[in-house]
Structure formats: structure tokens, C-alpha cells
Amino acid sequence: MRHAKPSTIYLKDYRVPDYLVDNTHLHFELKPKATLVKSRLKIRRNPAAGEGLPPLFLDGVDLILLSIAIDGALLSPEHYEKMPQRILVAVDKPEFFLDIQTCINPEDNTTLEGLYLSNGMYCTQCEAEGFRRITFYPDRPDIMSKFTTTIVAPKEYPVLLSNGNEISRGPCEGDHHYVTWEDPFAKPAYLFALVAGNLQHLEDCFITASGRKVKLQLFTEEKNINKGDHALRSLKNAMRWDEAVYGREYDLDIFMIVAVDHFNMGAMENKGLNIFNSACVLASPETATDATFQRIESIVGHEYFHNWSGNRVTCRDWFQLSLKEGFTVFRDAEFSADMNSRAVKRIEDVSLLRTNQFAEDAGPMAHPVRPDSYMEISNFYTLTVYEKGAEVVRMIHTLLGPRGFRKGSDLYFERHDGCAVTCEDFVRAMEDANQVDLVQFRRWYSQAGTPQLTVTDYFDETLGTYVLTVRQSCPPTPGQREKSPFHIPLKLGLLDKNGNELVLDGQGTTQCILEVTEAEQSFEFTELSEKPLPSLLRDFSAPVKIDYPYSIDQLLFLMSNDSDIFNRWDASQRLAFLALSDLQQAYRTGGVLQLQPELIAAYRSVLLNRDLEPALVAELLQLPSEQSIAEASVHIDAEAIVAAREFALQTLAEALFSEFRAQYTALKVRKSFSLSAKDIAERKLKNTCLLYLCATETADALALAQEQFDTANNMTDKAAALSVLINHAGDKQVNAAIEQFYQCWKEDAQVVELWFGQQSRSSRRGNLSAVEKLIQHPAFDLKNPNRVRAVIGGFAKGNFSQFHRSDGSGFEFLAEQVITLDKLNPQIAAQQVIPITRWKRYTGDLARKMKIALKKIMDSGDLSGDLYEVVSKSLN
Ligand code: BES
Ligand code: ZN
Numbered sequence: 069m070r071h072a073k074p075s076t077i078y079l080k081d082y083r084v085p086d087y088l089v090d091n092t093h094l095h096f097e098l099k100p101k102a103t104l105v106k107s108r109l110k111i112r113r114n115p116a117a118g119e120g121l122p123p124l125f126l127d128g129v130d131l132i133l134l135s136i137a138i139d140g141a142l143l144s145p146e147h148y149e150k151m152p153q154r155i156l157v158a159v160d161k162p163e164f165f166l167d168i169q170t171c172i173n174p175e176d177n178t179t180l181e182g183l184y185l186s187n188g189m190y191c192t193q194c195e196a197e198g199f200r201r202i203t204f205y206p207d208r209p210d211i212m213s214k215f216t217t218t219i220v221a222p223k224e225y226p227v228l229l230s231n232g233n234e235i236s237r238g239p240c241e242g243d244h245h246y247v248t249w250e251d252p253f254a255k256p257a258y259l260f261a262l263v264a265g266n267l268q269h270l271e272d273c274f275i276t277a278s279g280r281k282v283k284l285q286l287f288t289e290e291k292n293i294n295k296g297d298h299a300l301r302s303l304k305n306a307m308r309w310d311e312a313v314y315g316r317e318y319d320l321d322i323f324m325i326v327a328v329d330h331f332n333m334g335a336m337e338n339k340g341l342n343i344f345n346s347a348c349v350l351a352s353p354e355t356a357t358d359a360t361f362q363r364i365e366s367i368v369g370h371e372y373f374h375n376w377s378g379n380r381v382t383c384r385d386w387f388q389l390s391l392k393e394g395f396t397v398f399r400d401a402e403f404s405a406d407m408n409s410r411a412v413k414r415i416e417d418v419s420l421l422r423t424n425q426f427a428e429d430a431g432p433m434a435h436p437v438r439p440d441s442y443m444e445i446s447n448f449y450t451l452t453v454y455e456k457g458a459e460v461v462r463m464i465h466t467l468l469g470p471r472g473f474r475k476g477s478d479l480y481f482e483r484h485d486g487c488a489v490t491c492e493d494f495v496r497a498m499e500d501a502n503q504v505d506l507v508q509f510r511r512w513y514s515q516a517g518t519p520q521l522t523v524t525d526y527f528d529e530t531l532g533t534y535v536l537t538v539r540q541s542c543p544p545t546p547g548q549r550e551k552s553p554f555h556i557p558l559k560l561g562l563l564d565k566n567g568n569e570l571v572l573d574g575q576g577t578t579q580c581i582l583e584v585t586e587a588e589q590s591f592e593f594t595e596l597s598e599k600p601l602p603s604l605l606r607d608f609s610a611p612v613k614i615d616y617p618y619s620i621d622q623l624l625f626l627m628s629n630d631s632d633i634f635n636r637w638d639a640s641q642r643l644a645f646l647a648l649s650d651l652q653q654a655y656r657t658g659g660v661l662q663l664q665p666e667l668i669a670a671y672r673s674v675l676l677n678r679d680l681e682p683a684l685v686a687e688l689l690q691l692p693s694e695q696s697i698a699e700a701s702v703h704i705d706a707e708a709i710v711a712a713r714e715f716a717l718q719t720l721a722e723a724l725f726s727e728f729r730a731q732y733t734a735l736k737v738r739k740s741f742s743l744s745a746k747d748i749a750e751r752k753l754k755n756t757c758l759l760y761l762c763a764t765e766t767a768d769a770l771a772l773a774q775e776q777f778d779t780a781n782n783m784t785d786k787a788a789a790l791s792v793l794i795n796h797a798g799d800k801q802v803n804a805a806i807e808q809f810y811q812c813w814k815e816d817a818q819v820v821e822l823w824f825g826q827q828s829r830s831s832r833r834g835n836l837s838a839v840e841k842l843i844q845h846p847a848f849d850l851k852n853p854n855r856v857r858a859v860i861g862g863f864a865k866g867n868f869s870q871f872h873r874s875d876g877s878g879f880e881f882l883a884e885q886v887i888t889l890d891k892l893n894p895q896i897a898a899q900q901v902i903p904i905t906r907w908k909r910y911t912g913d914l915a916r917k918m919k920i921a922l923k924k925i926m927d928s929g930d931l932s933g934d935l936y937e938v939v940s941k942s943l944n
Contacts (some may be wrong), residue, residue: 074933079387079440086117089213098221100175107203118904125202127207142571170203178851178892188328189265196445199257209256210384210488216247221264229263231339261338264328266294272300274307276317288327295350299368306369307615309403310460316376320680321855332895335367337374353741355819357784358748370400383564384488386445390437394457399795410684411633418608423696425451431906432942434545438513443937446895459611460512466557475501502769509555516545517556523616539582556584559609567629581898606632640688651712663719675727683749685691686756694868704910706872721763732757741782755788762792768798788854828862835870839863853896861886864903876917879904882922887928893933905942
């Protein structure tokens with residue numbers, strides 16, 4: 069299973085499969101340590117693959133092979149060849165039935181791929197290559213087969229689920245029973261799912277646009293049954309939305325969601341039987357924050373939307389992953405924008421992209437949206453494939469407009485329904501439906517790296533013409549030195565000196581999309597009476613960095629006048645970045661740290677502006693995170709970043725204390741809980757004020773936090789108060805709050821994870837020792853990815869100041885944890901190691917210490933393929 073050097077797989081080596089599997093019959097006899105899996109595959113030579121009868125390849129990992137037969141005749145070992153992760157079967161006819169029996173061990177399966185046990189419940193995870201841990205099978209997405217599944221289990225597992233419709237059930241000998249499921253849609257093996265357990269369920273129904281009734285069920289352990297309503301409500305909203313916006317109806321009579329505690333990812337779109345990480349589906353006001361409610365809505369939507377963008381039309385091979393993931397992230401983002409505040413959703417997504425995807429693009433694992441090689445596909449479920457992939461789809465939407473995009477998606481679904489296709493097929497459908505040429509646009513799929521735009525302008529007063537000159541370039545990435553120009557939609561508006569938008573043509577248009585296609589290109593606007601101020605890259609119309617020499621005054625002007633809400637926020641961020649960069653410089657040279665009075669005044673006017681929506685005020689008041697400041701720096705000086713941000717926060721908090729206090733008090737009014745956009749925004753603004761107030765560490769402010777902690781009627785307010793206490797109160801008060809919270813919520817897995825995460829992220833000096841204690845806590849479990857993400861991820865990805873302590877202790881700690889984790893769950897180990905793989909961007913000693921930690925992992929012996937790929941590429 070482990071190998072020092074896994075091999076690299078290339079897109080250019082893709083070949084159609086030699087054999088097709090028309091039908092797959094599976095029969096499971098569930099036992100914790102020895103589950104018997106019998107499969108019967110109806111196999112036929114692929115007419116598209118050429119002549120002759122080559123051997124049949126079947127993938128298989130960690131399986132015990134019991135028997136193999138063709139058309140009922142048992143094969144003796146000379147008819148097949150066993151290789152490390154596959155078998156090769158000799159074939160002498162073009163069509164046959166293949167019967168295979170294997171034995172697997174769900175209880176000891178800590179990889180959480182294939183079939184495993186989570187709190188006594190059997191469940192599966194087959195994407196991307198987990199099905200090969202269940203039985204020998206041609207485990208590739210371009211083999212689509214009709215599945216029937218029979219599950220036999222003791223009656224203590226009353227609920228036995230698989231894909232499609234239940235077609236029979238009944239008793240078996242010895243207190244056992246069985247259920248058989250049939251999925252009428254052909255699907256790749258990665259969409260197979262099985263669940264067996266003692267579960268309760270909630271039930272609802274949905275009537276489709278064409279009048280079909282669909283049964284909706286949500287399964288969970290009994291103790292969580294009160295936490296499923298929000299997910300079911302979100303599901304119905306998603307079903308309605310996909311009909312309204314894409315004209316897509318659900319296609320089976322039943323749709324099931326199951327919550328499991330042990331899960332590597334957020335959720336999985338198995339046909340008719342979505343499996344969710346409990347943290348991404350269960351919520352009640354007392355236990356879940358607003359952010360969690362919104363995440364649930366978007367993930368439920370995301371997995372549901374895959375039924376068309378992923379299941380009905382799937383990927384030909386895993387290089388095409390963004391075909392389903394990028395498109396579906398775009399779909400779920402639009403769904404969330406329609407359900408909540410569009411501007412806030414956009415701001416959140418762009419922050420994530422800039423902070424984390426840009427970092428990926430600038431790091432050792434940089435890859436195009438459609439990668440051209442990989443060692444382990446599970447390392448390519450990245451922000452580039454997902455979030456940048458979604459931006460690429462969004463750019464097509466921007467270029468074609470909503471109607472043109474809909475024509476393209478209709479053609480795509482119609483042409484390719486039931487097929488396994490490529491990103492190229494997606495783009496071609498968009499082109500063909502709109503008679504446009506996206507040849508150059510395709511570079512977004514094949515070239516890695518974040519393009520950089522530099523914009524300059526010139527105004528000719530006598531002629532009244534305004535010329536914008538745009539230069540683009542893209543830095544080299546591993547394996548790609550030179551890049552060709554991208555096709556970039558640059559949305560913009562021009563503002564006059566009163567903040568009004570200038571008309572850009574004869575028809576009253578005040579916003580346009582420049583199509584930037586050359587390395588350097590100029591655009592001319594005529595008949596202007598004054599030099600305008602450009603509002604560039606509105607709504608973040610392309611995933612690029614853009615540079616224009618804005619003055620502080622111009623940014624302040626945009627921040628209060630731009631009609632594009634996104635760009636108002638972006639102006640506030642640019643201002644903060646400028647100030648933080650000056651502060652870093654002062655810190656490094658031993659100068660005096662100072663915030664410009666204009667900046668403080670700008671924050672004051674945002675805070676006092678009663679015309680702005682609370683949601684936007686809360687966003688405008690956020691200082692960029694340390695991580696995003698790091699990402700925007702050429703060389704990352706962690707100590708200077710922490711000092712600069714801390715100074716800015718303190719200075720604003722002290723200068724605007726009474727304004728923050730007044731706003732906090734105004735929003736503090738007690739009212740019954742609701743999830744309306746208005747209430748969510750008000751809670752966010754209130755808790756932003758509380759954070760600034762407590763940054764002063766005054767008794768007065770901390771008393772407010774304590775009072776909110778004691779009296780909150782929802783987890784958003786409670787958790788916000790706990791967080792500021794943990795970061796700013798004295799030891800006694802902190803310990804009391806931590807202990808009280810734990811005693812109250814120790815039975816609730818999701819709240820315990822929140823509690824772990826807040827402590828790991830605490831910026832108190834020397835917090836590593838607290839994190840080391842958390843690892844020893846009885847509720848911590850290295851086999852549970854959510855706990856690992858909360859404690860280890862919370863520290864390495866969410867605690868910039870303490871993780872980057874100059875003694876390197878944070879990196880050493882991470883290396884040790886990753887080495888242990890790799891023996892249990894390679895996917896999670898490879899996810900957690902990421903922060904130290906970006907060592908090259910750090911200054912001096914930190915870079916050296918990160919590299920030492922990486923080498924320690926490399927030299928620790930037998931690495932999994934997942935971890936080996938990430939660590940070896942970052943040491944190159
Ligand atoms: N198909 C993925 C889940 C997945 C990915 C399973 C990789 C196994 C390996 C699913 O559709 C997905 O993308 N889930 C995301 C959440 C989504 C809202 C972006 C996840 O799990 O993080
Ligand atoms: Zn997905």
C-alpha cells in the first residue's frame with residue numbers, strides 16, 4: 069500500500085477503456101472486520117477501443133481476493149496476474165459475466181475511503197478512487213454502469229441504504245435482513261454509496277415543476293434528529309432554484325441525505341444518496357453559528373446541483389475534475405447569492421480566493437484548473453480546481469450574459485446527458501450555443517498562475533478622450549515558464565468628481581466589459597468633460613491581481629461613492645493594505661508606528677453611516693487577515709505582519725471606542741432568534757464591534773463580552789463572545805469560560821469542534837502549549853478529521869501569529885502530527901502539511917525552519933503517496 073515514490077499520471081496518456089461494464093450487481097454481507105463483497109459484472113469489449121481481446125485491468129486496494137470466475141467458471145491463478153494495486157485478467161470472449169468475491173475490513177479502515185465504520189454505522193466514500201477498496205473493478209469515471217445492490221446485515225442495523233430505488237426487502241437467516249436497491253441511471257463507480265446503521269430520519273417531499281413527487285429523507289443518529297430541518301429546507305430551496313435558473317429537475321423518486329461524523333471532506337453527491345460530514349448538515353440555533361447555517365445551505369445546494377453537473381453529465385477522467393466541481397461551485401455560489409446577500413457572498417468568496425487560491429498559484433503545488441499530471445488525485449481537490457474553476461465559469465457567464473450562458477448550459481446538458489466528458493466539451497457547448505470563439509479563453513484551463521494586470525491612464529483635456537492601457541503578465545509556475553496572454557473580461561465604470569457614473573456610450577450605459585486579450589492593449593473613451601476615476605475589475609470580473617496607482621484620497625472616494633458594492637469593499641481593503649504595508653516598513657526599520665488620521669476618519673464615517681446596510685458596514689470594518697496580508701507580500705515577514713496588524717487594530721479600537729460602543733449597544737437589543745439576512749448582518753456587525761472593543765482589553769469591554777457569553781440565545785453570539793474572551797481576557801476569566809462552555813456542550817460533537825478550534829486559534833503568546841494539551845484531551849481523536857481540522861488545522865492554518873513563532877516550534881509540532889496522521893489517514897495528512905510547504909516565500913529563519921520540518925517528514929520513512937507528492941514537490 070505504501071510506496072516510496074508513486075508514479076506520475078499524465079493527461080496526454082488518456083486512452084478509452086478496453087472494456088465496458090453494462091451492469092454491476094453487488095451483494096454485501098456486512099461484518100465489522102470481515103465484510104463479504106460479491107460482485108457480478110456484465111462486461112463487453114469497447115467497440116471504440118480497437119481490435120483483439122487485450123487483458124482486463126481491475127483496480128483493487130487492500131482487498132482479500134476470494135474467487136474470480138468468468139461466465140460461472142472459476143479462474144485458476146494462471147488466468148490472472150496480481151499486481152500491487154490491480155489484477156490483470158486474461159480474456160477470450162468479447163462479452164461475459166465476471167463474478168468476484170472479496171473480503172474487506174471496514175472497522176480497521178481509518179483512511180475513510182471505501183467502506184468504513186463511523187460510530188457503529190457503515191458508510192462509503194468512493195470519490196475519487198475509493199471503490200477499488202470495496203471490490204476489484206475498473207475504477208475510472210468513464211466506465212458507467214447500472215448498479216443493483218443487496219445489503220445483508222444483522223437487524224440491529226435497521227436502515228440499509230444504497231443508490232436509486234428500493235426494490236425488495238425481507239428477512240434472512242439468523243436475525244439478519246436484506247434490502248435490494250436498483251439505480252436506473254448508469255453511473256461511474258465513484259458515485260456508488262452504501263449506508264447501514266441504527267438511524268432515525270426526517271421526511272419531507274418536493275413536487276417537481278412537471279408535477280412528480282419526490283420523497284426527501286435525512287438520516288442521522290437519534291440524538292441529532294432535531295438538527296436536520298435547516299438542511300431539508302435548504303434542499304427544497306435548491307431543487308426549486310435549479311428548476312428556475314437552469315431548468316433542471318430531479319430525476320429519481322427519492323433523495324436521501326445521511327450525516328456521518330467521520331468524513332474526509334464536506335459532503336459527497338452519490339446518486340440519490342448524498343453523504344454529509346455531520347458538521348456540514350446538522351444545525352440548530354443553540355448549536356450552530358450563522359456561518360454554519362450558510363455553509364450548510366451552500367453545501368446541500370452544491371451536492372444537489374451535482375445531480376446534473378457531475379452525475380447525469382460526469383467527468384471523462386480526473387484531470388477534468390473542474391468540469392463538475394468548478395461549474396458546481398459557481399452554481400452553489402449563485403444559489404447562495406440569491407438566497408442571501410449577493411454582495412456579502414461575493415466578498416467572502418473573493419477573500420477566500422485571494423488569500424488561499426492565490427497562495428496555491430504562487431506555491432510548489434501550483435497547477436492549472438485542468439491539471440496535466442498528478443501522482444495522487446486526492447491532492448487535486450484544490451482551491452484552484454474548485455474556486456478558480458468557478459471563476460472561469462463565472463467569466464464565461466460574464467462574457468455571454470445570463471441568457472447566453474443558459475443557452476450554453478442547456479446545450480451542454482442535452483448533448484452530453486449520460487456521458488463522461490471533458491472541460492473542452494463544456495466550452496464547446498458554450499461556443500456553439502452562442503456562436504462565439506473561446507479559443508484563447510481556453511488558456512484559463514491549461515495555464516497555472518495568477519495573472520497580473522497593470523493599468524495606467526491618460527486624459528487629453530482638449531480632445532476629451534480618456535485612454536486606459538492594460539498590461540498583463542503571469543509569473544512562472546512549476547513546469548510552465550512562459551505564459552501566453554489570457555482572455556480577461558475587465559468590468560469597469562468611470563466616476564466623475566461628484567461620484568456620479570459617466571455614460572460610456574450614446575445609450576446611457578455606465579458600465580462596460582473590456583475584453584483584454586493582448587499583453588498590452590489600450591482602450592479609448594471619448595467625449596468626456598473631465599478626467600474620470602476608474603472603478604476597475606468590478607464584482608471581481610476575473611481572478612487576477614490588478615494594479616492601478618490609486619491615491620489614498622481616490623480610494624477613500626471610491627469607498628464611499630462607487631455604485632459597485634464589491635469595489636467599495638475592495639477600496640477599503642486596498643486602503644488597509646497600504647497602511648499595513650507602511651506599518652510593516654516602520655516596524656522593520658525601528659520607526660514609529662502610526663495610522664494616518666484620514667484612515668481613522670474613514671472607518672469612523674463607515675461606522676456612523678446610517679445609509680449603509682449593516683452587512684456592508686461589517687465587511688468594510690474587517691481588517692485584512694494576517695494570512696491575506698502575507699499572501700499580498702512578495703517576501704513574508706511574519707513578525708512584521710503580526711505587529712502591523714495588531715497595531716492597526718488597537719489604534720482603531722482606541723480611537724473609535726465610543727463609536728464602537730454606541731453601535732454595539734444599539735444592536736444589543738434582545739430579540740428572538742431568526743436567520744433573516746438582516747438579523748445575520750446585525751449579529752455580524754455587533755460582534756465586529758465587540759471584537760474591536762475587547763482588543764483594548766479594558767475591563768469595561770471585557771464585561772460586555774462576558775455578559776454576552778452568559779446571556780446569548782444563539783451560538784453566533786455565544787461563540788463570538790467566547791472567542792474574544794479567549795483572545796483578550798485574563799487567565800482566570802478565560803479558563804472559567806472554556807470550562808463552562810465545555811461542560812454545557814460536551815455531548816454535542818459540532819460544538820465541541822468549535823470549542824477546540826477557538827482555543828487552537830487563540831493569539832495568546834505561547835499558545836502552542838495549550839494546543840499540545842488539546843491533543844491530549846479525551847475528546848480529541850486523530851482518527852476523526854473534524855477534530856484534526858479543528859485543533860491541528862486551527863493552529864497551522866488559523867493561528868498566524870503563534871504558528872509562525874520565530875523559534876520554529878509551530879513547524880516542528882506540525883511535522884510530528886503529520887507523520888503520525890499519515891499512518892492513519894493519508895488524505896488528511898497531506899491536507900494538513902500545506903502551511904509549511906510554502907516555505908520559499910518566507911524571510912530568513914522561518915523559511916529555513918519550515919524546510920527542516922519538511923525534511924524531517926520526508927526522512928521519517930514510509931510516506932503515503934498522498935503525503936509524498938506534496939512534500940517532495942515542495943522540497944524541489
Ligand atoms: N465531490 C465532492 C466531495 C469529494 C471530494 C469527495 C473529494 C471525495 C474526494 C463534493 O461535491 C464537494 O465538492 N464537496 C465540497 C463542498 C463543496 C460545497 C465545495 C467539500 O467536501 O469540501
Ligand atoms: Zn462538488
